[in-house]
Amino acid sequence: MGKSALIILSKGKDPSRIENWRPISLLNVDRKILAKILFCRLVKFAPGLLSGAQHCSVPGRSAFSAVLSVREAVERGRAGFWKGYLLSLDQAKAFDRVNHEYLWSVLLWYGLPVRFVEWLKTLYKGAESFPLVNGWTGRPFEVASGVRQGCPLSPLLYVFAIDPFVRRIDRGPLVGVRGMELAAGGPSLRVVAYADDVSIFASSEEEVGWVMSEVGRYSEVSGSRINRDKCETLWLGEGDPAFDLQGTLPEPQKLVKILGIHFGQEGDYHQQNWEGRLKDVAQKVDRWKGWSLSLRERVHLCKAYLIPVLLYLSSVCILPGTLWATVYSLFFQMLWGNRLNLIKREVTYRTRRLGGLDMVNPVVFLTNTFLKINIANLWKERAPWWVISCREWFRPFFQEWETGGRVKDLRASHGYLPAYVAPVLRTLRRWGLQRGEVETMSRFTLDRRVLSSFFQAPLALRDCPSQDLEGGLSLLNSERIPKKVWDVTWRCFHGKLYLRANVKWRSPEERGCPREECGAVLESMDHFLLHCLFNIEVYKKVGASIGWPRLATLSYAEWAYGAFKDLGGRDRRTLFIVSAVVRHHIWCARCLVSTSRKILPLETVYRNIMGDLVKVRSLEYEKWGDPKASRLWRGFSFGVP
Ligand SMILES: [Zn+2]
Numbered sequence: 001m002g003k004s005a006l007i008i009l010s011k012g013k014d015p016s017r018i019e020n021w022r023p024i025s026l027l028n029v030d031r032k033i034l035a036k037i038l039f040c041r042l043v044k045f046a047p048g049l050l051s052g053a054q055h056c057s058v059p060g061r062s063a064f065s066a067v068l069s070v071r072e073a074v075e076r077g078r079a080g081f082w083k084g085y086l087l088s089l090d091q092a093k094a095f096d097r098v099n100h101e102y103l104w105s106v107l108l109w110y111g112l113p114v115r116f117v118e119w120l121k122t123l124y125k126g127a128e129s130f131p132l133v134n135g136w137t138g139r140p141f142e143v144a145s146g147v148r149q150g151c152p153l154s155p156l157l158y159v160f161a162i163d164p165f166v167r168r169i170d171r172g173p174l175v176g177v178r179g180m181e182l183a184a185g186g187p188s189l190r191v192v193a194y195a196d197d198v199s200i201f202a203s204s205e206e207e208v209g210w211v212m213s214e215v216g217r218y219s220e221v222s223g224s225r226i227n228r229d230k231c232e233t234l235w236l237g238e239g240d241p242a243f244d245l246q247g248t249l250p251e252p253q254k255l256v257k258i259l260g261i262h263f264g265q266e267g268d269y270h271q272q273n274w275e276g277r278l279k280d281v282a283q284k285v286d287r288w289k290g291w292s293l294s295l296r297e298r299v300h301l302c303k304a305y306l307i308p309v310l311l312y313l314s315s316v317c318i319l320p321g322t323l324w325a326t327v328y329s330l331f332f333q334m335l336w337g338n339r340l341n342l343i344k345r346e347v348t349y350r351t352r353r354l355g356g357l358d359m360v361n362p363v364v365f366l367t368n369t370f371l372k373i374n375i376a377n378l379w380k381e382r383a384p385w386w387v388i389s390c391r392e393w394f395r396p397f398f399q400e401w402e403t404g405g406r407v408k409d410l411r412a413s414h415g416y417l418p419a420y421v422a423p424v425l426r427t428l429r430r431w432g433l434q435r436g437e438v439e440t441m442s443r444f445t446l447d448r449r450v451l452s453s454f455f456q457a458p459l460a461l462r463d464c465p466s467q468d469l470e471g472g473l474s475l476l477n478s479e480r481i482p483k484k485v486w487d488v489t490w491r492c493f494h495g496k497l498y499l500r501a502n503v504k505w506r507s508p509e510e511r512g513c514p515r516e517e518c519g520a521v522l523e524s525m526d527h528f529l530l531h532c533l534f535n536i537e538v539y540k541k542v543g544a545s546i547g548w549p550r551l552a553t554l555s556y557a558e559w560a561y562g563a564f565k566d567l568g569g570r571d572r573r574t575l576f577i578v579s580a581v582v583r584h585h586i587w588c589a590r591c592l593v594s595t596s597r598k599i600l601p602l603e604t605v606y607r608n609i610m611g612d613l614v615k616v617r618s619l620e621y622e623k624w625g626d627p628k629a630s631r632l633w634r635g636f637s638f639g640v641p
Pocket residue numbers: 513514515518527531532533534
């Protein structure tokens with residue numbers, strides 16, 4: 001049980017230096033279960049026992065509350081309410097250096113039962129690790145210190161180990177960050193900790209000295225060590241630093257990175273963070289450009305691959321209006337695979353039942369994430385420091401809005417305000433959001449509310465009588481449509497295939513049907529579906545073969561919405577599927593002509609279609625068997641393909 005395999009993961013920096021690798025212990029499952037049980041028992045007491053400045057592993061606090069506290073402290077400095085240093089301490093190999101004897105005595109000091117601590121000791125008794133590299137194992141060695149990265153209990157044990165230090169700083173003689181009303185006896189912020197990531201706010205030379213002596217004392221008893229070169233400092237407040245760090249820590253920088261976000265005294269760090277992160281997104285979009293994926297898969301990619309890159313940042317810094325166009329363009333390049341959007345974005349946001357793709361609107365999503373985390377908490381009782389600080393910024397603008405009125409206008413007389421205030425006010429006003437909505441709706445509901453009020457375009461369907469719309473939508477969403485033909489089906493429903501007549505930038509001479517026999521007739525939806533000579537030959541041949549000769553004379557509404565006038569005893573959905581498979585193949589054949597001048601013979605297209613139809617049909621027989629499948633496929637005769 002004490003054995004574990006040790007692997008190392010790169011932190012993505014210079015791989016020739018050992019400190020840029022993260023050791024992870026692969027532990028056996030029995031041990032993990034035991035550790036999880038102990039974790040669940042201990043975590044309940046964490047909020048009561050641990051310092052309020054620790055945000056990791058404590059229920060009700062999170063990386064969000066930690067980074068938002070730092071943001072508010074920086075904003076107070078930028079506003080001139082506070083002057084001093086932000087000291088961001090870096091613990092060298094924090095998790096691996098915890099002295100076990102020290103850890104056990106801390107836990108006992110916090111009043112944990114001896115029996116419980118004995119259980120914890122069991123986990124670490126005779127602990128051995130062996131390196132595992134590319135499948136090769138090395139000689140095991142005894143683990144005499146440290147909590148293991150890879151164990152569910154480790155972060156919690158670590159925050160207990162570092163708590164005496166965090167607590168001393170938090171209760172010590174530091175003045176801490178205050179501002180406006182906060183100055184009048186309100187709480188001040190002295191330290192923010194997220195596991196080993198500790199940021200301290202020191203406003204005088206004596207305070208820095210005191211902090212460094214506390215760091216020294218803590219290192220002595222716990223075995224921890226500060227990595228001075230990797231610590232970062234930032235001077236907050238107007239002008240040059242009022243005092244020197246005396247070489248105890250590195251000189252102040254323009255920007256520091258804390259919990260993944262860059263903060264700075266000068267310039268707009270919101271914008272800088274967003275620009276950096278959008279570069280990552282652009283790379284990801286680029287990487288997926290050439291892949292042939294369906295629209296539904298691309299929507300999933302947007303939601304599950306692009307959004308996570310921006311989610312964390314969007315809760316700390318609001319997406320600046322100047323970057324809206326960039327964000328839209330990146331997400332829709334991911335969706336369409338190119339820069340050409342034939343179908344209105346507003347249509348893609350609709351749910352699939354209403355003819356859309358369930359596409360995420362990135363601007364609404366990211367903005368609402370900011371509102372839900374920053375604004376929805378403003379009215380909480382017993383609010384944490386960062387919420388109190390936020391409240392002070394917004395108070396002059398929200399008084400009427402809070403009771404159903406309008407958000408007040410921004411005036412120059414308000415003096416310094418954080419960069420997020422103006423966009424929040426503008427958004428609340430533009431989208432007409434009420435306090436109750438922001439406070440109680442989930443982000444998902446809030447998104448839908450904004451989308452349906454401001455990003456809804458009516459479906460612009462041609463030749464679609466309203467009685468056919470409902471039926472058309474239900475056919476479009478039928479699970480029976482083979483996945484590979486769905487995209488063309490959906491695009492055709494909206495009347496927007498990439499035909500030459502649909503692509504506006506082509507000159508009139510270039511808008512002719514790519515097939516020579518048509519003699520450069522304008523390639524419209526009508527031409528492609530109803531009149532293209534090659535296609536008509538295909539319809540005739542397939543129609544004769546499956547016993548549905550009407551295929552050759554279908555109208556536009558029948559192709560697009562499945563509004564078949566004469567079913568002839570056949571199932572409407574089956575007819576729609578058959579027409580969808582045929583259309584998919586004539587579309588593919590047409591694209592080959594247009595892009596690589598390759599002309600498939602009629603016989604080949606016919607055989608591809610019949611092959612797919614036979615496949616679809618036999619899959620349905622397999623799935624449902626008789627009599628259901630026979631009923632669905634009644635009226636078709638499948639000759640030998
Ligand atoms: Zn044609």
